[in-house]
Structure formats: structure tokens, C-alpha cells
Amino acid sequence: MHIPDGYLSPTTVAVSYAAALPLWVYGFRRLKATLDEETLPKLGAVTALSFVVMMFNIPIPGGTSGHAVGAALIAILFGPWVAAVAVSLVLLIQAVVFADGGISAFALNSLAMGYLGAFVGYGVFRALRRYRWAPFVAGWSSLVASSVLIAVVLGIQPIFWSAGGKPLYFPFGLEITIPALVGEHMLIFGVVEGIFTYAAYRFLTAKDRVEEPA
């Protein structure tokens, strides 16, 4: 889901940066307010965990692969604003250091995997928190929501930005991007994200047998 450079029209890039900027500024303020001696190591570890989890490429039939993101897990533990900024930081490092995801697409990637993923994951978890499996559904919905936004923005590129019948940027329309991207995330990667969110949440919030002294 990491959109590379060259896939989005300049207008799309401009709109996505304009939309992301205020969200980054406000989210960063929330992140700063959350950081203290207690949360710094936890938030650092769980953000680094999101980076590492995205390196586990899972192959699926059809010659493609995908991975979990971890936005829902961070959102459940630290709130959606903090999670969205944390995932944005991960995406920034991936784009700048590893050329994974384009700089021009960084805003859209952050909006999809960071903001939408975190808020959907958080909302679903809150709504279902009475149930033991809430983190699973939260993780699944979070990743599927991210894939919907990416699929729609990619899919409208050939509609609006073509010249002489030839697409200038991402060439495949909604009729291809929606089933391919949303489909694979509903059937496979969303399930992986759900299992990851569930297992990590259970593990991280379990009481240690020997209580640490307060």
C-alpha cells in the first residue's frame, strides 16, 4: 500500500498534503502531550514494532504480497492521534531511508495507513470493547479502511489525468483497484492485521505473574 513517486497527479499530491498538514500539526501536539518517562519507551517500542511488522511481506496468489501495519494496535493503546503521527513517522523513515513509498505520496500514505487506519481501528475497538475479540475486528477494519482510501485515490488517477487516451499517472481505474486492493486486504492482510493486533494487545496488556513494584 506504499504508493511510490510518479503514481499521483500533482493535484492529488497538493490536496493530500493540504489535508495532512493540519492533522500532522495537531497530532504532533497530542504526541508531545503524551510523552513522559512512562510512555516514551512504550510508544517508542510500539512504533518501532509497526516499522518491523511492515517488513514481514506475506505472499498471496497472483504474484503480489502485503503486510500488516500496526496502526490499530497503537491507536488502542495510545489513542488515534498519537497512533496516526507514529505511523506517519514510520512512513517518513521508510520513504526517506528505504525508498519504500514516495515522498510525493507520503501525505496520502499517512492519511490512509496513519490517520484513517488509526481512527477506524480505535473507533471499532471502542464500540466492541466489551468483547474479547474486539482488537481483531479493530485491526481488520483498520487495514481494510486504509486500502479503500488508497484504492479510490489510485483508481481516480486515469479518470482525471489522461492525455490522448493514455493515463499519465497510475493507469488502472476503480474497477480494478477496488477489487484488487480492497479484496486482498479483506481476505488476507486484514486478517493478518487482526491476528497481530489481537495477539500483541493481549500480550502487552497481560498482567505479569510477578507484579512489578509500583
Add this chain to the structure above:
Amino acid sequence: MKRRYWILLGLLTALVPLGLLTDAPAWGEWDPEHYRKVLGFIPEGIARASEAKAPLPDYTVPGLGEISGYYLSALAGVLLLLGIYYLIYRMVRRG
């Protein structure tokens, strides 16, 4: 409780070469040549976007093997992110 965060991070970082079991790209994250094969041409914007220059492109370390490069990339990413958090934390405490 804090310990569990580090255990989980350490465990997944140690297992990170499992991510190399496939070299299939994610859907849509193709090499530009893929478009020539499928469409007969490479869309202008995609052709124009030059390969981004990155220190560790695609999680490889120049001169290192695939697995060690992937390990080192994971470690570099983890340390960078922890470093960024520490800097923000210092900034907050001073402010």
C-alpha cells in the same frame, strides 16, 4: 509491563528475515517495466519519477547479503525511530 513491549519488539526484529520469503512486490508497487509489459507503455508520470535515492534502498545495505542487509535495515529503522522519540521527549521536557 514495559518489559513486554521490548520482548515483542525484539522477537519480531529477530524474525525479520521471514519477510524475505517472498520477493513478490505489493499490488501496485511494481517496477516501471511492468507497465510496459501490461500496457505497452509506461505512463509519463511513472516514467519521469526517477528512482528515489535512498541510503538503504528497498531494505538492502550496499555490499551486504540479502539477509544481513535486511537485518541491518530493520535495526537502523528501529534505532532511528527510537532516536526520534527520544529527541521529541527531550524537546518536550525542555519546553
